[in-house]
Amino acid sequence: MTSVETKVKDELVEAKKHPMDDLLRRDRLPHVWCSGCGLGSILSCFVQAVAKSGLDTKKIAVVSGIGCTGRASGYINLDVFHTTHGRAIPFAIGLSLANPDLKVVVFSGDGDLFAIGGNHIIHAARRNADITVICANNFIYGMTGGQLAPTTPTNSWSSTSPYGNVETPFNLCHLVYSAGASYVARWTSLNVRRLQESIEEALLRPGFSFIEVISACPTTFGRRNEFDTGLKMLRYFNEKTVIKHNIDPKEVPIVLGQDIVVGKFINKPIQPTLEDRVERVHQKSSPK
Numbered sequence: 590m591t592s593v594e595t596k597v598k599d600e601l602v603e604a605k606k607h608p609m610d611d612l613l614r615r616d617r618l619p620h621v622w623c624s625g626c627g628l629g630s631i632l633s634c635f636v637q638a639v640a641k642s643g644l645d646t647k648k649i650a651v652v653s654g655i656g657c658t659g660r661a662s663g664y665i666n667l668d669v670f671h672t673t674h675g676r677a678i679p680f681a682i683g684l685s686l687a688n689p690d691l692k693v694v695v696f697s698g699d700g701d702l703f704a705i706g707g708n709h710i711i712h713a714a715r716r717n718a719d720i721t722v723i724c725a726n727n728f729i730y731g732m733t734g735g736q737l738a739p740t741t742p743t744n745s746w747s748s749t750s751p752y753g754n755v756e757t758p759f760n761l762c763h764l765v766y767s768a769g770a771s772y773v774a775r776w777t778s779l780n781v782r783r784l785q786e787s788i789e790e791a792l793l794r795p796g797f798s799f800i801e802v803i804s805a806c807p808t809t810f811g812r813r814n815e816f817d818t819g820l821k822m823l824r825y826f827n828e829k830t831v832i833k834h835n836i837d838p839k840e841v842p843i844v845l846g847q848d849i850v851v852g853k854f855i856n857k858p859i860q861p862t863l864e865d866r867v868e869r870v871h872q873k874s875s876p877k
Contacts, residue, residue, distance in 0.1 A: 625819015627778025627804035675705030
């Protein structure tokens with residue numbers, strides 16, 4: 590093969606590269622998520638947001654916990670950490686404090702972050718830790734058997750609520766806002782452009798930012814609640830989603846059969862982060 594032919598071949602290979610190839614571990618694909626699951630769409634939105642943000646990818650770290658969503662870290666071609674169940678937040682804060690130059694992202698599920706990890710997330714918001722949290726909320730424990738989660742809508746069925754859930758679920762956006770989060774948004778896995786833009790915005794601001802993504806789970810939640818295909822869940826999202834920016838998060842609980850309110854709810858002015866305050870203490874306490 591001549592040098593010209595080699596050059597042409599290389600150019601064709603480069604032209605066929607997918608825009609996200611550099612940010613995904615192609616050798617680990619295809620992924621293990623079920624058909625119709627929203628996690629693939631959320632992952633796609635995240636890597637596109639990273640690409641458009643202009644951030645140095647060598648200074649981004651992604652932390653996940655256990656569960657279906659936690660698998661995302663294995664597909665991302667960045668520095669990633671798959672932590673123990675419920676401990677993604679403290680691990681992420683440790684990374685951020687140890688190296689404030691990093692942009693640390695937590696990519697995990699509602700059970701991991703708000704059940705076993707619930708205490709950690711409220712204090713991360715209170716401290717304004719410089720981390721971005723992307724929470725995929727599929728209303729259930731998807732990987733471990735379909736048990737009742739702190740986000741399962743009232744009257745919904747799960748493997749541990751065969752007669753319907755009698756508990757009031759968390760309103761995740763209201764919870765983190767009341768704890769002090771400076772940026773709070775919610776989208777569904779169908780709102781891909783708005784979700785991508787919201788993730789990009791969260792990545793570029795300091796402090797604790799939180800994005801809830803309502804994710805389709807036809808296999809574990811859906812088949813128990815008359816949404817046995819991803820298409821049915823996405824149609825439901827399409828019919829029920831209402832965008833309301835700047836609304837008080839306490840006004841946006843999720844009740845099956847009612848509108849799902851999405852949007853950018855909270856975007857506070859930039860405030861000192863936990864890392865900023867720790868650095869000031871360090872300077873004061875250091876020998877002169």
